[in-house]
Amino acid sequence: MIEIQVNNLVKSFEVGKNVLDGLTFQVDQGERVGLLGRNGAGKTTLFKILTGELDYDEGTVVVGQGRRVGLISQIPVYPAGCTVEDVLRSAFARLESLAEEMRALEARMAAGESDPAILKRYGTLSERFEAFGGYDTDVAVNKIANGLSIPDSQRSQLFDSLSGGEKTRVNLGRLILEDTDILLLDEPTNHLDLHATEWLEEYIRSFHGTVVTISHDRYFLDRTVTRVIEIQDGKAEFYSGNYSFYAVEKERRYQERMKQYEKEQAKIAQLEKAAEQLRVWAFMGMDKTYRRAISMEKRIERMRTTSKPTKARKMDARFSSAEFHGDEVLGIRNVSKSYGDKHLFEGISLKVEGGERIALIGDNGTGKSTLIKMIVGELYPDDGRIKTGPQVKEAYLPQIVRFDHPDWNLVENMMAAKKGLSAQSARNRLAAYDFRGEDVFKPVSVLSGGEQSRLRLCMLMDDEINFLILDEPTNHLDIDSREWIEEAVEAYDGTLLFVSHDRYFINRFATRIWELTDGTITDYPCGFAQYRQMKAQEEAEKAAAPKPEKEREKPAAERPQRGNKAQQAARRQLTICERDIAKAEERIAALEADMEAAACDYEKLNELVGQKDAAQAELDALYERWEQLSEEAEG
Structure with missing residues (x-):
């Protein structure tokens, strides 16, 4: 059964320049479709046409009769005083109308009316109310709120008081709770943390309806879509597979x-x-x-009718690296931060050495951006100290980019940021970042979020740096721009610290993971894939461990005091360290066995001795770290 049928669709916002130019495609019931294309290709415009928000110039658009369409890019305006709970429960408007009619009939029957038609109507309404899940709304709301990391404390807040990302998450929850046949998702993962993104992936896989999603999250596309429609030059091209196939x-x-x-x-x-x-x-x-x-x-x-095939122009720019002399790039000593009664973290101590690539991950609201802002000096800790090395030259890309002169155009902002830069040199620099023609004379305030991030990077990359700090660098960027920044980061040989929920980016660059949770940071000295394996193993061990019998309640004086959060973090890191020590010892034992076997081969033996020395040095460092963590764990 065809759910969406689009034929020869044409839409323009400027005379003679069609955003959609003869677009034709169809989506069948139950399909999972990824809608791809560069920023400005017309993807969001198409979604607005499908929901009736925008009209079109030519062609036909047909959505299956009686099919309910839900679009996540729209954040409706709710009445003043509307809470998050009210927004979530607005998904049950149809159920509420049934309940109101049932209550009216109950009142009439309680008043003594015994008309068989009333009883029959009440029975019909009761069956429909139960079939639509009317008695399970509380369970459904709690399940969706937990999955999307909407805490109980937030559910009582006014919807208008939320940030843009929080509103998007709540609206996504409302859309999922509705009885929707076709889900249109426009960048649904942009404001979701890893936990919520993975939950959404599972939900989409089990959803019985049709899903069409615009996304630049390659992991998300690989795990959710089975077909790709790419909009290029206003027309559609089809690929029968996920993103990797595409x-x-x-x-x-x-x-x-x-x-x-x-x-x-x-x-x-x-x-x-x-x-x-x-x-x-x-x-x-x-x-x-x-x-x-x-x-x-x-x-x-x-x-001559065959035109030359073209590729998107690659942006050719790289970070300029400055040499770093020294051991410690960044030192964090016993840092704590709170906002009123909300304690973000307490007693955090970490050290960053030259050349490390660290991903700071954690759920939304745990304080990742706050920690980054303290490192760059925009905020100050309540307790503790943050210090960078004397040779450190840092550059920082914030999550929300702001410019000192938003009403100035791109050339003027570049010249203001780089003293002595001529207008022509500024235009040449901007061209390397795909800002060309009349676009360079736009005020920066009219640029999209991705374009503003690209412009800020253009300004950063002229400076010689050795410590690069990025807060959600791939947010709002299309796939081509993400691949460009990944190539630039790949070529950069300094120290990198970044916050990201983009699993592709984390997996490609992180050699060390800082997980911020429960007010403390657990340090995993490994890449993202190994971190995921360790987390899965921890969960399995936790699930398999026998639950102790409930202890008799002791008087307060006898009750053991729970260690502070820094001690808890040290205990978790101690477990990781012990696992690494066991692996290092196994490695040394294997090398010793190889040395015995190669006793008569001088060159091979010499190579193995070097490997054993390196492994022994690593083991000695792990033992030293184990002793330090043991002391911290004991307080």
Whole structure:
């Protein structure tokens, strides 16, 4: 059954410039479709047309009869005084109307009316109310709120008091609670933490309706969609697979088209040479060849219909690295931070050495951006100390980019940021970041979030730095821009500290994970894949551990005092350290066995001795760390 049918759709906002130019596609019931395309390709415009918010110029748009469409990009305006709980429960408007009618009938029956029609109507309403889950609304709301990390304390807050990201999350919860047949999701993961994103992925996989999602989150697309529609130059191109399939197939199609184009160009060149020779002969008096030359030129024109395939222009820019001399880039000593009664973290102590690439992860609201702002000096800790090394030259990309002169254009902002930079040099720099033509004369206030991030990076990359700090660097960026910043980070050889919920970005760059939870940071000295394995193992061990019998309530004086959060973090890190020590000891034992086997091979033995020395040095460092963590765990 066809859910969405679009034929020859045309939409423009400027005369002569069509955003959608003959777009044609269909989506069948139950499909999971990813809608891809560069920023400005018309993806959100298409969603607004499907929901009726926007009209279109030409073509037809048909949504299955009686199908309910829900769009997450819209954040409706709710009445003043409306709480988060009210917004979530507004999803049950249809159930509420049934309940009101049932209450009215109950009142009439309680007043003594015994008309059989009333009893029959009440029975019908009761069956529908139960079938639509009317008696399970509390369970449904709690399940969705927990899955999307909407705490109980937030559910009583006014909806208008929430941040944009929090509003998006609550609205997503409301949309999921509605009886929706077709889900249109426009960048649903932009304001979700890892926990909520993974929960949403599971929900989409079990959802019985149809899902069409706009997303630049490659992990999310791989785990949720089974088909890709790419909007390019206002038209649709189709790929029967997830994002990984799309990426490989798109390159294959490009190479195939390029070979076909080059083959045709070679044939055209051959025919042009022959036609030119025929014209020369015709000029020399061979009249019959003139007609052949004309015929051949017409054939050449017919062959010129194939245009040269193009790729998106790659932005060519890199961070300028400054050499770092020293051991410690950043030292965090016993840092605590609170806002009123809300304690974000307490007693955090960490050290960053040169060349490390650290991902700071955790749920929304745990204080990741606050810690980053304290490191760059925008905020100050309540207790403790944060110190960077004397040779450190840092650059910082905040989550929300702001400019000193938002009403100035791009060239003026570049010249203000870089003293002595000429207007032409500023335009050359901007062109390397894909700001070209008249776009450079726009006020920065009209740029999208992704464009503002790109402009800020353009300003940062001119400075020589050795400590790069990024807060959600891939938010609002399309896939091409994400790949560009990843290439720039890959080429950067200094120290990196970043906050991100983009699992692809974390997995590619992190060599160390800081997990901020329960007011403290657990330090995992490993990459993201190994961190996920360790977390899964911890969960499995926790689930398998026998639950102790409930102890008899002791008087307060006898009750053991629970360790503070810093001690709890030290205990968790101690477990990780012990696991690493066991692995290092196994490695040394294996090397010693290899050394015995290679006793007569001097070169091999010499190589193994070097490996054993390195492994022993690593083990000694782990023992030293174990002793330090043991002391911290004991308080």
